[in-house]
Amino acid sequence: MKQLTKAVIAAAGFGTRFLPQTKAMPKEMLPIVDKPIIQYLVEELVEAGIKDIIIVTGYSKRSIEDHFDTPNEDLLANLRAGGEKKAPLVEQVEAIADLANFVYVRQKGVYGSATPLMNVRHLIGDEPFIYTYADDFIVAEPSRFTQMVNLYKELDGPVFSCMRIKDEADFKRYGVVAGEPVRDGVLKMTTIIEKPGRENAPSDLASVSSYLLTPDIFEYLERSSKELKQGEEFQVQPAMQQMMQEGKACYACEIKNGRYCDTGDKLEYVKTVVDFALKRQDIGPAFEAYLKERICK
Numbered sequence: 229m230k231q232l233t234k235a236v237i238a239a240a241g242f243g244t245r246f247l248p249q250t251k252a253m254p255k256e257m258l259p260i261v262d263k264p265i266i267q268y269l270v271e272e273l274v275e276a277g278i279k280d281i282i283i284v285t286g287y288s289k290r291s292i293e294d295h296f297d298t299p300n301e302d303l304l305a306n307l308r309a310g311g312e313k314k315a316p317l318v319e320q321v322e323a324i325a326d327l328a329n330f331v332y333v334r335q336k337g338v339y340g341s342a343t344p345l346m347n348v349r350h351l352i353g354d355e356p357f358i359y360t361y362a363d364d365f366i367v368a369e370p371s372r373f374t375q376m377v378n379l380y381k382e383l384d385g386p387v388f389s390c391m392r393i394k395d396e397a398d399f400k401r402y403g404v405v406a407g408e409p410v411r412d413g414v415l416k417m418t419t420i421i422e423k424p425g426r427e428n429a430p431s432d433l434a435s436v437s438s439y440l441l442t443p444d445i446f447e448y449l450e451r452s453s454k455e456l457k458q459g460e461e462f463q464v465q466p467a468m469q470q471m472m473q474e475g476k477a478c479y480a481c482e483i484k485n486g487r488y489c490d491t492g493d494k495l496e497y498v499k500t501v502v503d504f505a506l507k508r509q510d511i512g513p514a515f516e517a518y519l520k521e522r523i524c525k
Contacts, residue, residue: 229384232356232377232440233279237269238344239362240286240335245494254289255492256362260504261511265491266292266362267324274327276373278358281328282351284344286335293332298325340462342449349446356380359464360438363492366391367503372483376440379414385477386468387440388417390433391488398434399426403465405480406430413482417472422465433480436488439464445471 243255250258256266270281285292299321307314307321331351337343345359358373366372366389376387393399400423407417419430448467456462472478487503490496505515 229381230355232277232358232380234352234355235273235278235281235358235360236344236348236352237266237281237283237360237362238341239266239283239289239292240344241363241492242287243363243492245492246497252288254285254292256289257291257295258491258497260491260501261508264295265365267295269360269362269365270296270327272365272371272373273358273360275371276358276377278373279328280331282331282333282348283362284333284335284347293330296324296327296330298322338456338460338462340464342452342462342464342467345445345464346449346453346462352443352446354443356440356442358438358440364437364488364490366437366483366486366488368483368486372438372486375483376438376481379479379481380440383410383414383477383479385479386442386445386471387479387481388420388435389438390480390482391436391486392482393429393432393434396426399424399429402434402436404429404431405433405435407480410479413484415480417478417480419472420465420469422463433482435480439468444476 239254239256241255243250246255246258257264259265260268266283273281283292303321304318307318310317333347333351335344335347337346358376368375372389376389379387388405390405393402393404403420403422404424405415405417405421406419407415410416415433420435421428421430424430445464445467448470449464451470452467453462468478489500491500502519506512508515
């Protein structure tokens, strides 16, 4: 089994649901209190043992590169002038660039979740990797990536992060999986159906947020790309389904102690900000008191 050290983050979307805010600022840089969404993903990946992070970007995404770069000397000089009070901030901004080895690739090709993967095929080579999106994540303990990596080490096959569907509308938002139980919370998958609706769903287990993939996915994506009709989106799920049909063992990992945060949705983004703010020791108690005051009015 090859060591897992690489991850790919898809971050090329336009973020139209957050216009006009995202006209010039990437949606991935929207703050969860005082830290951009994408930094939470990066920190979670690093915690799970990832060292090389490939971010697939697009138009107006330069600020992502700037964020993970060495901090500007003018900023550092300003912080250092603040003395001991701002010394922790110097450490924080300098540490960001050292989280991982970052590579940036501009997305090219048709629209769809498979295109970022084909854009980085030459960088992945014959190694396993994590593929995730920059506008959602799962808060869990241990982290979802740690849970996925541990399962990969045990079963030596692709792993999909999954959550139970609680809202009827989510059957039309996510891919739904089914298969043979390995143990509680783990399935050897036979099926993944994208946005089936409740009536066609094979289970209530949704594939959300991320995948741990082996390099043979690229062979199936190559086949899938040749079957695309004009105007169709190039999605990753058909290639995954073909893998399963041809006997490739793929596993659904129901993330334990997890809460899914869809920060690409306005309401869910606001909920996430509120939840994270309430957990903060520095502002949580005062913010909670403010919310109670507002609700009681």
